[in-house]
Amino acid sequence: MQYIITFIWAFLLSQMINFVLHSLGGSEEPIxxxxxxxxxxxxxxxxxxxxxAVGKSSRTKEQQ
Known part of the structure; x- marks a missing residue:
């Protein structure tokens, strides 16, 4: 579930950045x-x- 939420946030934020930069550029092309x-x-x-990677390194530290 956490990976799905990660994708949703990455998708929303990248679309938002795309829209803002496209609008600031004044381009007449479609987004x-x-x-x-x-x-x-x-x-x-x-x-x-x-x-x-972080999960594996923290698990090895806990086992020692």
Whole structure:
């Protein structure tokens, strides 16, 4: 469940950043929704890998 919430937050925040930067740039092109979605998947994978690495290191410290 925590990974789903991580993806939802990454998706929402990357879409928000995309919208704000697109609006500030004054571009007349339509907003691209694919790139922020790809970024949110990458961010989610990185967060999962970091949480697994931290979890393994904390478990080994507890066992010693």
């Amino acid at each position: 691209n929704l694919v790139n922020p979605t790809i970024y949110s998947v990458i961010i989610t994978i990185v967060v999962i890998l970091i949480s697994l």
